[in-house]
Amino acid sequence: MTKEAETSKDTTTTSTNKSDKYKTKTILVAGGAGYIGTHIVVELLQAGFSNVVVIDNLCNSSREAIRRVEKITNANVTFYEVDIAKQPEAVNDICTKHRFYCCIHLAGLKAVGEKCPTPIAILPKQFAMHNELARVSQSEQMQQLHLSSTACVYGNAPVPYTEKDPAGHGLNSPYGKTKYFSEEIIRDFGIFFFFKKKKRGNPFLFFIF
Numbered sequence: 001m002t003k004e005a006e007t008s009k010d011t012t013t014t015s016t017n018k019s020d021k022y023k024t025k026t027i028l029v030a031g032g033a034g035y036i037g038t039h040i041v042v043e044l045l046q047a048g049f050s051n052v053v054v055i056d057n058l059c060n061s062s063r064e065a066i067r068r069v070e071k072i073t074n075a076n077v078t079f080y081e082v083d084i085a086k087q088p089e090a091v092n093d094i095c096t097k098h099r100f101y102c103c104i105h106l107a108g109l110k111a112v113g114e115k116c117p118t119p120i121a122i123l124p125k126q127f128a129m130h131n132e133l134a135r136v137s138q139s140e141q142m143q144q145l146h147l148s149s150t151a152c153v154y155g156n157a158p159v160p161y162t163e164k165d166p167a168g169h170g171l172n173s174p175y176g177k178t179k180y181f182s183e184e185i186i187r188d189f190g191i192f193f194f195f196k197k198k199k200r201g202n203p204f205l206f207f208i209f
């Protein structure tokens with residue numbers, strides 16, 4: 001084996017060990033019965049993450065989706081039918097019980113406003129949900145919060161967008177506005193949390209587009 005091959009083998013082993021460390025952690029997938037959520041849950045289970053918990057109010061999905069995930073992966077998914085915006089106590093109890101390491105936040109109404117005559121009526125519920133997840137993410141053991149945002153936050157910026165593009169300018173849909181403000185809410189919680197715990201270099205907040 002060449003020195004180069006040995007080095008690359010070592011690197012692979014090290015990164016495998018490193019990721020193995022995380023596979024015992026408990027991951028919360030909020031909105032995990034939905035389109036993206038079910039795919040992420042399948043990927044997590046197939047990658048060896050054994051403790052995956054889904055919270056979903058099933059407003060745009062069904063229990064059948066969870067059953068199919070279990071069938072595909074031959075694994076059990078702990079599932080709670082809970083409305084994150086309306087049942088903060090239930091969310092709290094679940095978080096206390098499972099002590100999540102990471103939350104992947106996919107719960108939300110897609111394309112708010114596109115078909116909605118009064119998008120403003122929906123916004124408080126959306127914000128209540130982001131606020132609730134941001135709040136529980138402050139628990140001692142929660143290290144990461146991933147929010148599924150949207151490219152709409154870049155408004156009328158020229159494509160292709162990059163993450164360095166400024167978000168929030170020229171927003172042209174209620175959906176984009178909701179996501180942009182949600183990012184801001186969660187960013188504020190993230191900064192506060194980051195300094196409170198003084199864990200420099202520990203990534204806390206990620207946006208998925």
Ligand SMILES: NC(=O)c1ccc[n+]([C@@H]2O[C@H](COP(=O)([O-])OP(=O)(O)OC[C@H]3O[C@@H](n4cnc5c(N)ncnc54)[C@H](O)[C@@H]3O)[C@@H](O)[C@H]2O)c1
Pocket residue numbers: 030031032033034035036037055056057058059060061082083084085086105106107108109110111129148149150151209
């Ligand atoms: N699908 C896309 O192409 C796309 C692209 C960019 C961003 N996103 C974002 O990703 C997220 C997931 O998208 P998706 O396509 O999987 O949508 P989806 O509607 O299939 O999944 C969202 C899930 O959230 C649940 N949910 C909604 N409100 C809830 C609440 N109050 N409490 C608990 N659960 C709740 C729904 O029942 C559903 O199962 C959304 O926030 C969406 O805006 C989606």
